[in-house]
Amino acid sequence: MRRLSKLSETWQAPTRLGARIPMISLIQTLTVAEYLNFRHAANALGISASSVSERVKTLEDDLGILLFERHARGVRLTEAGRHFIDGVADALDRLDHTVKTAGAFAQGELGCIRIGVYALTPGSFLDDLLARYRKDHRCVTIEISEGTAREIIPQLRANKLDIAFVAGAQDLPDCHTRRIWHEALLAALPADHPLAESDGVTWNDLTDEAFLVRHGGTGPQVYELIIQRLAGRWASAPSILRCDVERCSLMQMIAQGFGVSVVGQAAALIEVPGVVFRPFRDEPEPVPFSAVWSPYNQSTTLRNLLDLAGKMGRSPACAWPPSSG
Missing domain, CATH: 3.40.190.10 (Periplasmic binding protein-like II)
Structure with a gap:
């Protein structure tokens, strides 16, 4: 039990230490490793050489590892330093990728949107809408389910769909609805x-x-x-x-x-x-077609689709039915 406890402390210590290392220390250390000179690294960072040198020395003391061998014309990475720099560079690359990916999801440029439709007719408003959305958001996966309103609205309520396009002006107290286009x-x-x-x-x-x-x-x-x-x-x-x-x-x-x-x-x-x-000569008005979605769905991919649908529905260039002239 003592041995297991000691091993546990050994593995946990770097985690506690890593949590205390400022990001700026890692960035400045990577810059020194790139230029192998404190003054050149400081010039690239726009700060003083003494500040960089002091921060790297503090990091070495905290780690208990000599990262650089100092000499008159600059520095040289130790073997431990090379290993440390390689690991930190990989970790920061992964962090940068993670931040960018999260940002793309937040902006609705990555992700998935699940759409329920009554039908998908080539050349229809709905077909044009999805084609425009795919063009504008190429990295968003579109999943389409076809069915009647009675089939796809329950899927929407069960969070199996993000949005449904249905015929008529739906009155659903637990869902948001918006008329998008009309057809004769x-x-x-x-x-x-x-x-x-x-x-x-x-x-x-x-x-x-x-x-x-x-x-x-x-x-x-x-x-x-x-x-x-x-x-x-x-x-x-x-x-x-x-x-x-x-x-x-x-x-x-x-x-x-x-x-x-x-x-x-x-x-x-x-x-x-x-x-x-x-x-029909005696039909009072064209049939509205509506978008239906959950008020709890805050997805940016959904908001982007709704915004595009609203613009297309209002735009004369995208009016439906299309002009025969």
Whole structure:
């Protein structure tokens, strides 16, 4: 037990001593080791040679180690001194790297952001937003999860996501929300549909149609919207088929004449053979799309994304829907 106690004291002593060594002493000692001359080192540091000499001597006394052999024209590192200088230089390099890395995390230039989305359509506002963010923050890892609002909001609350982009103006008392952009609603119709050649449609035009709605993405919101808009207009029970398919499969079903659907304007950016998109003439306003995040999330990567989204949403150059002119 005495031997173990003695070994423990031996290993702990350098730690206690290291905690008492001023950083300035290490920096001045490294400078002397670089120039091998107290006067030249002092000139590089902008202080007096006597101050440098005194600080190095105090460090040697505290360590109980002779770091430099003094001679008339300068100094020379002892073997112990070379070992000490190499170790201190490595330690300061690691410290410098640690400080810079911590600063990059604090500025949001390093790290990871986890994003929940309803869909990611090429050329859409959300696609452009993420492309701009990646360009501006190349060292931030972006993780994307796709799902309905009912799926991704619980993940946000469980701290499995940093931010979610959802359709509609969400009212969530335990989360922050912000409207970012808007999209007009479009009817997705088979190319041979009687309304395919029209400039637009009304909800009354579609009362006899069979609607196709996805389970995923914005499907639940689309289902609720159809029920709201056509309530009291159907002569019989509404025909809404909820499909457990991806977007491309739903579009193919429309092309084959299984029914029609309702989509946001971003969906029309992808040309689908056999499908046409027509605007609603009686839809009161475009659909808002919102960012949702936890009020407890103070991540700079999140703040940078929100700032960029806000700028893009307000900028005429980045307005959505994009101008056709």
